[in-house]
Amino acid sequence: MIMILREAIAAVIPELVEEWNTVKLPKFEDLYEQPFAELFKDRQTQEKTKAVAPCLDVVFARLIKKFIPDFEINETVGQDYKWGDAGYE
Helix, strand or coil: CHHHHHHHHHHHHHHHHHHHHHHHHHHHHHHHCCCHHHHCCCCCHHHHHHHHHHHHHHHHHHHHCCCCCCEEEEEECCEEEEECCEEEC
């Protein structure tokens, strides 16, 4: 099961990065009316993560469903995703 998940993640990461860079990031910058680098210039990493993680989670889950149809976002204590009976963070 872990090997299937690992292979699916490896397959979707390039597409996720491409979609973030070409589609989502320009919309993010438009929403905040400034470049990403400027918006987060003096902020800590966790602040950046909190801002972009919800968008990336949705894109990641959509893309990985091509390989694992029952993979889902399940944000609870100690996990962000669920596949079958297993939770992943």
